[in-house]
Amino acid sequence: MDRRRFIAASGTALGTILAGCTGQTETQTETQTEGETTAESESYTVSIEPLGEVSFDQVPETWVANNGSWADMGIALGQEPPKGVWLTSRYHTHYYDDIPGLSVDKSDMVSLSKSGSVSKELLYELDGDVHIIDPNFLMNRFDGWKQADIDEVRENVGPFFGNTIFSTNYPWHDDYRYYPMMEAFEKLAQVFQQQERYEAFEAVHDEFQANLAPVVPGRSERPSVAVTWASGDEPEKFYPYTISSGTSFKHLHDLKVKDALAKTDVKDFHSSRGAIDYETLLEVDPEVLLVRGQEAKSAEEFQNTVVEFMKNHDVASSLSAVENEQVYRAGSLYQGPITNLVLTERLASDLYDADTTLYDRQRVADIVAGDF
Structure with a gap:
């Protein structure tokens, strides 16, 4: 050749x-x-x-x-x-x-x-x-x-x-x-x-970061979150992720959340390739549960399937995140400059009730089209 x-x-x-x-x-x-x-x-x-x-x-x-x-x-x-x-x-x-x-x-x-x-x-x-x-x-x-x-x-x-x-x-x-x-x-x-x-x-x-800054609360008010991977509508096991470096965690760093798994005995999936169950999650009992592997679903579909299943599960229903309706899609493993804007704004709305537009969508469209 x-x-x-x-x-x-x-x-x-x-x-x-x-x-x-x-x-x-x-x-x-x-x-x-x-x-x-x-x-x-x-x-x-x-x-x-x-x-x-x-x-x-x-x-x-x-x-x-x-x-x-x-x-x-x-x-x-x-x-x-x-x-x-x-x-x-x-x-x-x-x-x-x-x-x-x-x-x-x-x-x-x-x-x-x-x-x-x-x-x-x-x-x-x-x-x-x-x-x-x-x-x-x-x-x-x-x-x-x-x-x-x-x-x-x-x-x-x-x-x-x-x-x-x-x-x-x-x-x-x-x-x-x-x-x-x-x-x-x-x-x-x-x-x-x-x-x-x-x-x-x-x-x-840079403008997005400036708009995001006042949305993120002080450290004492930021939630403790557990990031997991679970697929399907009725998950029974979860692959745990500690929040580390990498584009897959950029939106979480930007939102300055606390890592509920960081100081526990739960091993990160990358090092252990192991899964945890609801009993282990209950021992950690994070304020917020973020679930990966669910990005094909809309927010409504996720709530009507995965979250509804947890609400009716013998163990999962006792999780603070489930009781307080703080279970959300975690965002993609892979983020670039556009998807990071979308996912960070979405999770800012979920976690901090941000009801404002944090980036100029038309400006993004213009740049992609060649109008700088």
Whole structure:
């Protein structure tokens, strides 16, 4: 297979990587800065750990994303949706219903994870110009992926560019830094050469934070919440999440909630892969119970199924959160600049009875459409 037009140069944690030629001549000596092109060449370089410097000789048009965090960033930058994400079911495009005129069609989007593994052949088939995927995620989460496979896909299909930003609880992530959502977003903006769009979204994010600040009460009045994962309409077991770094917890950090599980004997799901039952939840007895795995439901559907089931459950009905009607959807694992606005405002309404609009929906729509 012919080499692609995109190249990746020396990496930090993954060693020296090369996927093609830059097409530059000896006369092209003008210095390039990260994320910027020169007057004499379209080639540009963007740096991200663990890959180091990744160079492109043309702006990518098609792409594959690890998850909804990166997918949402691409949409915010005015790009076509990625050809694939890890699980399409966890990329909740209905969040865009809040934004005037914005919708994303997932009908042709492919789930990269099939029966718990990711096929190298699928990446060949998708033929993306760039893979916004942390190679360490592939090599540590899925059997069969080795450095040689990463090198092969990069050489024959397109480079990798990414960092596992949604969670820092994987032990293999200790070897290199984690990027907060907005910093990762800025990196992707450099890949797609959409720095002005990023700057416009940065202003929206800053204004949102300013609007949110007076909504969040003082520490003594903030609720203690337990974050769990439970699917189905009648959950009997829960996977516990302690609130840590990562885009999956950004809205909770922004809302400054207290972590009900942090100082208990309950082990975080990432380290234990274990579940807890209602009896254990009752021992913790959080003020608020936040349930993940329920994002396909509306608030009303969630209350009429999961919460109604808890109210009629012998043990769950004794939980303070159930008695006080403080059980809510927890929000997605994967958040980008648009979905974070939607989820943070939603949970601010749930937790703090905020009845005000915290961000300008039309402004978001305008930026995505190219009106900065």
